Amino acid sequence: MKVNFVLPPIGSSGGIDVIYKYVDLLQKSGYDVCVYKAILANNMHRYHSNVKNIIHQIYCTAKTVFEKEKYRRTSDCFVWKICNKTIRDADVTIATAWPTAFEVYRLSVSKGNKFYFIQDYEIWDNPEVVKKSYQLPLNKIVISTWINDCLKQNLGMGPFPIVYNGLDTSIYHLTTQKKTESEISFLMLNHKLAKKGIPNGLTVFEKVKKKYPDAKLRMFGMSDNTNLPEDVEYFQNPSKDKIVELYSQADVFIFPSLEEGWGLTPLEAMACGCVVVGTRTGFVLDLGKHRENMMISEPGDVSGMVENVEEVLSDSVLMKKIQKNAIETAEGLDWEKSADKLMDILHCYIN
Template identity: 50%
Template sequence: MRINFIVPPLGQSGGTMVVQRYVNELDKRGHDVRVYLPLTGLGLHRYSGKLMNCAHDIYSFFKGIIEIAKHPEKGKFVFSGSSRSIRDADVIIATAWPTAYLVNNLPNSKGKKFYFVQDFEVWDNQRLGLGSYQLPLKKIVISNWINQQLISNLGIGPFPIVYNGLDMPSESLAPHKDPYAVLMLNHSLEKKGIPYGVDAFRKAQKKIPTLHLTMFGLNDQSNLPQDLHIEYYQNPSQRKLNYLYDISSVFIFPSIEEGWGMTPLEAMAHGDIVVGTDAGFANELGRDKFNMLKSKPKDPIDMANNIIEVVNNNHLQTILRNNALNTVAELNWDNSVTRFEKLLQ
């Protein structure tokens, strides 16, 4: 098949990494795959004022230019999403709500139109985000939670689900696990619940002073409290991130809502105990006191109690760690790509 992916010019993220993995795996299977990154014309409409939206479009444009400079191998970069810029193909896939409008407006010669939905994207612009899911595109979602949101908010679905794959680590990069090392993702989106996770750690540290927190993320640490010592890594390499997973014992997953959640699953694969909310993957694969410890979203007290409990209970750690490893072992990229490929066909 000739397959075109359209990705937004917003830099690296978990979602774009998933798309890139599908691109690489489909290419290995003999498909003719091309990635298009439009540099103009998407318009996230994130702000109420026209001037701010214009400034954000300019910012996205230059961020796209940086992507080209850093990753020229990623695909074909175009300055617009016009029909002339995109080749004819068998399949064309939107990967975020602004790209859904672009794909919908292309002629049918560009291929069967799909929308790969990795989250319920209504934080930039609720009206346009919701509208994108009502476009006549074939949808593929990554979780039942996304289907639930589409059904309850728009009365559409359910759509085929393809869980994200996961790479199991071949070896540990750390000499041993630090029993008091806690790891957490940092993110600028409110729905990620970062203040609640930090607060939970702070409360747990008062009971166990030897606990220490490491965080990582694409953004800087300006959103984090200055009075709490946090070892921080901005945009770490995959090797460095794997080391952080390997040396840590607890991973905090404080999301209020989540399309899936790659990092806690990666942490499980490295033997970390996930203490988190019943959001994203945890709603489907997570079982409280079986393969993780769950709290309600926005409940740092309960989450702190779970951190304290697991750090002080070696027997519980063993149960959770073994069951978590068995859970993530069922997620592999070969199965995910096979299902994705069949849906495209």
Template identity: 60%
Template sequence: MQINFVLPAMGNSGGIDVVYKYATLLREEGHTVTIYKEIIGRNMHRYKSRIKNWVHCIYCTVKSMITLKKNKREYDKYVLSINNLFMKDADAVIATSWPSAYRVNKLNKDKGKKFYFIQDFEIWDNEEYVKETYKLPLNKIVISSWINQRMREELDIGPFPIVFNGLDTDMYHNTGKRKEDTSEINFLMLNHILPKKGVKNGLEVFQKVKKKYKNCKLRMFGMCDNSNLPDDVEYYQNPTKQKLLDLYSNSDIFIFPSLEEGWGLTPLEAMACGCVVVGTNTGFVLDLGQHENNMMISTPNNVDEMVENVEQLIMDTELMKKIQKNSIETIRQLEWKQSVQKLISFIERL
């Protein structure tokens, strides 16, 4: 099959990496894959001011043109616009974000059966415009039960087929034995600018734990800077894959404080490395999480409950070891080959 994906021209994220992983695996299965990226910036309707939105479009267009050659990856094809003129015929065309959903919906039938790969309930740009894309006549694929739940609650649609994102266990595994002779408890957490990631709650959890247990240290990582973090946080901005792997492998507890989440890639990577996740009941947790078995689960936005879960781990080393072992076993369910076969099966049925 010829399969075309549509991705943003700029930016990096776990969700974008997932699309590239699918592209690689689909090619290994004998399919032809092209990833289209639109150079001309489109109105994200992010601001109430038309002028601000217009300036943002110009900014995105200029930045796309400047970084085009520098950031070009395998399978990429940059085009002025996602339309019938610039895209080749295919068996399937897959939108991967709400702006691309509008573009894909307007393509003619020769460009392939139309799909919408949804990795989050992504209403942070403009809630009205985003929700309208979920009602478009595209064949939707989601990555978690939580997304289906939101679709049902907010729009009374679904459920849609679920294909879990896989995880590369060849990459994400423990790189070495933690120092057992140290009394220091190492915490790790993602930093993010989106409020829904719950970073403020996560920091509050750590500070409350640290008041009682002085031997705690917090490391954080992320794409943004550390201007929102206390001075005592050891921060790594845009770490390499190897550095991130070392952070996971040398941390005891990963704080996952999201208020809502489409999936949650970083806590799963942490679990693969034997780091115990203390997290909230959202995203992948609804599908894979088991309290006191493969992670510690709390209610979203409940700081005190999360603190209690952390303290339970600190006081019970046997529980910590059990969860470390079981979390690694859980990750083995997320074989990428299984995910790509489910995706292929769904596309071929249509």
């Protein structure tokens, strides 16, 4: 089977890594897979001014021209733009982000059955334009119940087939003994999207620190740390080995997202035996169990998160139970099973 994926041209993210994981697994299963990326940037409709939008489009195009080799992977095919002349005929062509959905929709039937692999409710650029992408007549696949709920509540659509992300526990597992001294170690992802709830997470830590003055907060992420207090120990763009070390050394992982399509980092933390104190969004609706494999509060409920942190820190039996169950939950996420389900869905539409 010939499968085309259409991805944004450059950049790194958990969602992009997910697509490449499927590319690798489909290729190992004998599929002929090609990843297409357009050099000519899409108009993201990010600003009210058309002039600003065009300038942004020119900037992104130039950035792709100069940086594409930095992000190129073996299966990549960079083309000037996504169109019938540049994309090969195939059995399946899959959009992977809202701008690519419009590109895939415009392709001819010779490019195969058209799919939209939805990893988040991506309305932070231009909500109205993004919502139109979800309404395109493409076969949709989502990665969580939360996304299905968003599409149903906001657009009256779905539900659509769900394919959970897998997790590579050969990489993400407990590598060092948890610290037993009085210092309590917290860990949190840094991200500048408002939906990630980072200010709430920082507030949670500051409130807990009043009761546990020896508590320390470490954070990591792709962006710089200009949005963080000076006393936060920060690791910018750390290696996977370093991230696993951070997970393994932390007692509590704060997951304060207001909205989340899935949530890769808290699940990675769970695989490393870290107690996740998080919100009911993303994967939590599908896999989270309060006081069983994590501590859960509603999105935006800072007081609830503080109470959950203090409860688990004051109860060593509860903490050990959650650590054990969290590892078991993570071990149940298998990339091969996820790829098999994705392939089954593709075949259903073809047959």
